[in-house]
Amino acid sequence: MLNRVRSAVAHLVSSGGPPSQRPKSPDLPNASSTPPAASETPKSPPARPGSVVGLPQKTAETRASFSRPTFLQLSPGGLRRADDHAGRAVQSPPDTGRRLPWSTGYAEVINAGKSRHNEDQACCEVVYVESRRSGTGTSREPTQKQGLCFYYWGLFDGHAGGGAAEMASRLLHRHIREQLKDLAEILQDPLPPPLCLPSTPGTPGFSDPSHLVSPQSCWSPQKEVTHESLVVGAIENAFQLMDEQMARERRGHQVEGGCCALVVVYLLGKMYVANAGDSRAIIIRNGEIIPMSREFTPETERQRLQLLGFLKPELLGSEFTHLEFPRRVQPKELGQRMLYRDQNMTGWAYKKIELEDLRFPLVCGEGKKARVMATIGVTRGLGDHNLKVCSSTLPIKPFLSCFPEVRVYDLTQYEHCPDDVLVLGTDGLWDVTSDCEVAATVDKVLSAHEPNDPSRYTALAQALVLGARGIPRDRGWRLPNNKLGSGDDISVFVIPLGGPGSYS
């Protein structure tokens, strides 16, 4: 993520001094190591709603200085080439090895030097969910179906270090699995989900089946809750539990920095696209573009941030004002009238400048330069628990949300052809590539490959990454139109909507 955490803003906020945020070497399990055993599954705090109890807390171990996704199967030499800012070789899973699940295409490239290593991470897995409630405690017909599977894709764009992105790439899908364990039977039952369940078997307060509350016994009006909304809730809680785990483990294991997270879960016929940050997902279906996410930035979340600053002014310290101004207010302008916006406004109006308007605005800047507290350019994601305002002890985390927006796409509602794809990309792609340009590349590359060519989706991912990176020319990476390409890390998944293995 290019310049997303601005570490040299001292002149804006105070008198200067070294930035307090610096990438540190994360101290986490190596992503290329053996998958953790059951005892390494994520720990949830016992008192949290929807959380899972009884799992051990330790998940970290010492690791090498950096890593890339295991599915790239990089040798030590390959790892060095992937880490080379000068060459910026595009990386994809080897043709010879086991393909990614669901015929997924993937490609990535390291940044042009803005951080020491590639701070993007990726994960693509098929995850089996064992039911935790096997046959106990419902008034329904006993069912033979117990576990279920989901397909999972995750892109994690790190900032201020690679630790959070790496940790999320190894653990977030396990948090999702833990959340789904309670729901495995319910999701496979055609009846509407029960609104109330007995307490967990074996824990104090467990009531026998005669205490079960069936929907019919309610005296008050009740809402219908869909299976789909249970999966959405499970993903939302998994993001929060992942973030809480980072908070717990950050001291012992130096999980420094934070990351945007864009995750897709395929479960029972539906794609759940969960986004927290400024990565983006779009579907290209029969040439049509269907947005599957929106970006969360200081600009798009201005009113949420300002409202929080207004309701909790202590979070602003004495340094910031929750009001937005179109430019910095200068002391000599006291008493004049300047344009401003508060948490309730989308338009602008003039106000008389008072002393506290001279404070730095909570939200400032435009486009890629927009910042919260002059520091960070994304407002949702995981981690960032140590992030402070430069030369200050003021924490920024209270303004950041770990919750994704989840959009659902029902794969069964449309007959998809082999050229219909879901494209996920970090902002390195989208900074220099429009949705329409991606759609044009999809058309160009896929029509040049046979529909049953298993390499076509990887070729498409590579073309997208190459098109955003450009080629070295005139002392920079440049696109065919001679504009600068993206100097950021770039990572792309291409998921064919025809289903797992349909066209390979």
Next chain:
Amino acid sequence: MLNRVRSAVAHLVSSGGPPSQRPKSPDLPNASSTPPAASETPKSPPARPGSVVGLPQKTAETRASFSRPTFLQLSPGGLRRADDHAGRAVQSPPDTGRRLPWSTGYAEVINAGKSRHNEDQACCEVVYVESRRSGTGTSREPTQKQGLCFYYWGLFDGHAGGGAAEMASRLLHRHIREQLKDLAEILQDPLPPPLCLPSTPGTPGFSDPSHLVSPQSCWSPQKEVTHESLVVGAIENAFQLMDEQMARERRGHQVEGGCCALVVVYLLGKMYVANAGDSRAIIIRNGEIIPMSREFTPETERQRLQLLGFLKPELLGSEFTHLEFPRRVQPKELGQRMLYRDQNMTGWAYKKIELEDLRFPLVCGEGKKARVMATIGVTRGLGDHNLKVCSSTLPIKPFLSCFPEVRVYDLTQYEHCPDDVLVLGTDGLWDVTSDCEVAATVDKVLSAHEPNDPSRYTALAQALVLGARGIPRDRGWRLPNNKLGSGDDISVFVIPLGGPGSYS
């Protein structure tokens, strides 16, 4: 507004007792009286950003028990017929009198008995804005253009009494005018608006022209602010000042209850549609439906309300929880697991029921029965400063927002035909009429009238009101499909998009 404020929810929250909210006779200037002189323009608090100082505060006087919009020109007998719940005669401006500005069509009907009087109010005016900054204090070329005009339409749907709706119908456009006075010259100047202006001439701290800050003198990056966003900001601030005026005057003049406000301002080629509440505006253009507002209800604003309850738990007292459950939690369910959603979630998850989950949920119910604090079914609007939870002193106003969402439609971007209209309606219309049904009625009625027939838009408004009211049959007001018509007050404006007088 039918049952929007639920006054008999004592059994849900506590042990009962008489509801604390009752419509009272508002004590305001009669809408049919002489228009107030300049000294009756709204007062703004001196210290508020964007506010206007120096206007007298007194605006109210004793009035009759109820009133209808002056443009209906109702005689005492007509007023009695308009107030008759049994007949429910549809009211429109007389054919013989002066037509409404912009060839606007209007129709209304009283409710079927849910409140004593029609609690909807309406306003349609051409408003002249005199510039407050005539020729002083800018570094620009002096301009001859000083004042400007705007067209204005307002629908106000009252609840718990008619006072707030009546006050808003008489004063909100004047607040908008006051806000625009400062902008009159700026809006007519093709240059971008200045970010900073000298302090108001004549007030302490006024700096001479040499202190002016032009955009070029800024050292820091600056945002471009459009003329359009200044108008949006002016409308937003006018809503807030109107609400503050109601708060100030509520004790002396019994401005009881509250109202939804849907307002359209036409200024310099653009329609600004501002909505706070559950009225609705749609454009029908060449048969196509373009939504120009969205409704603000406990369901659509659930997460905003829950966030406020979470951040400021004192606003919930000991009676409410910010969590939502799909139905009421019962004491015997303690320790069991029930579905819930918090302020961050759009999906549902299970949580173990604890003691404080037995409190009543801040947001409950579905559709027209959704309520905040078991009391009110809309979450934005004006007034409601006295609204308390039934049998409690807990105020509800902190959860209500007076800010509208403003959408802008540029009339110059499309060649409109005489059948293109903007339809505004209170929820009495939309509760029983879909957008598509409105579009069908637009087509049917307008094609039955000549394009230059000046009565066609009133005929359309009448058809829409009649179609929502139905006819008396089987002990109720029924639609042709035998379903119940709306028993609520119904008010409709039809604004032809061809411009003022184009087709008459």
